[in-house]
Amino acid sequence: GAGVSQTPSNKVTEKGKYVELRCDPISGHTALYWYRQSLGQGPEFLIYFQGTGAADDSGLPNDRFFAVRPEGSVSTLKIQRTERGDSAVYLCASSLERSFTDTQYFGPGTRLTVL
Amino acid sequence: KQEVTQIPAALSVPEGENLVLNCSFTDSAIYNLQWFRQDPGKGLTSLLLIQSSQREQTSGRLNASLDKSSGRSTLYIAASQPGDSATYLCAVGGSNYKLTFGKGTLLTVNP
Numbered sequence A: 001g002a003g004v005s006q007t008p009s010n011k012v013t014e015k016g017k018y019v020e021l022r023c024d025p026i027s028g029h030t031a032l033y034w035y036r037q038s039l040g041q042g043p044e045f046l047i048y049f050q051g052t053g054a055a056d057d058s059g060l061p062n063d064r065f066f067a068v069r070p071e072g073s074v075s076t077l078k079i080q081r082t083e084r085g086d087s088a089v090y091l092c093a094s095s096l097e098r099s100f101t102d103t104q105y106f107g108p109g110t111r112l113t114v115l
Numbered sequence B: 001k002q003e004v005t006q007i008p009a010a011l012s013v014p015e016g017e018n019l020v021l022n023c024s025f026t027d028s029a030i031y032n033l034q035w036f037r038q039d040p041g042k043g044l045t046s047l048l049l050i051q052s053s054q055r056e057q058t059s060g061r062l063n064a065s066l067d068k069s070s071g072r073s074t075l076y077i078a079a080s081q082p083g084d085s086a087t088y089l090c091a092v093g094g095s096n097y098k099l100t101f102g103k104g105t106l107l108t109v110n111p
Helices: none
Strands: A005-007 A011-013 A019-024 A031-039 A042-048 A053-056 A064-069 A075-079 A088-095 A112-115 B004-007 B010-012 B018-023 B032-038 B044-051 B056-059 B061-068 B072-077 B087-091 B099-101 B103-109
Touching: A005 A088, A019 A112, A031 A075, A042 A064, A042 A075, A042 B099, A075 A088, B004 B087, B004 B099, B010 B018, B010 B044, B018 B032, B018 B087, B018 B103, B032 B061, B032 B072, B032 B099, B044 B056, B044 B072, B056 B087, B072 B087
Parallel strands: A011 A112, B010 B103
Antiparallel strands: A005 A019, A019 A075, A031 A042, A031 A088, A042 A053, A064 A075, A088 A112, B004 B018, B018 B072, B032 B044, B032 B087, B056 B061, B061 B072, B087 B099, B087 B103
């Protein structure tokens, strides 16, 4: 497919466990963004990458959250020692480049539930 | 810190009506504004993107306007259809390329 894909679509884990969420951006898109959407809220920015580097990680809530994009394509969001408050839909988006004229294209999200 | 507010939070209209969704933002130093549609359990679909230098954008039955100085945008939907039922999100793009979203307007178009 030509869109942004995210895996898994749903993830249920227990408090204290480690989870990884994967994002496959649109081919050729250099900019990649992670957002988190809690129930009844709009998405909130977490981090974005330009190529392989994290250009802005100011939205990561604490040091339990980390994201990588080692080859400038696929990105993984990693959450250590999960807490119930981490439960949300994690959305990934990509754009052709880091530009004000480019639309961000969103994936379907990963619904994370921490029991 | 940029804050985005969308009014109303929910709207229910009969099919065929024209309607307006409102978005306001506190910091007028924006670079663009996007309207998205979100269907239940799905990701976001971009509807319209307005650059800060533009006043409006149109796509089919949708028209979005932007008044940067007053911190307002509207999304006009003409001749609404049941398939338009979804949550509509407004997001503003700041100097660091990240989007700040409102909470959305839940639109229901009744047949």
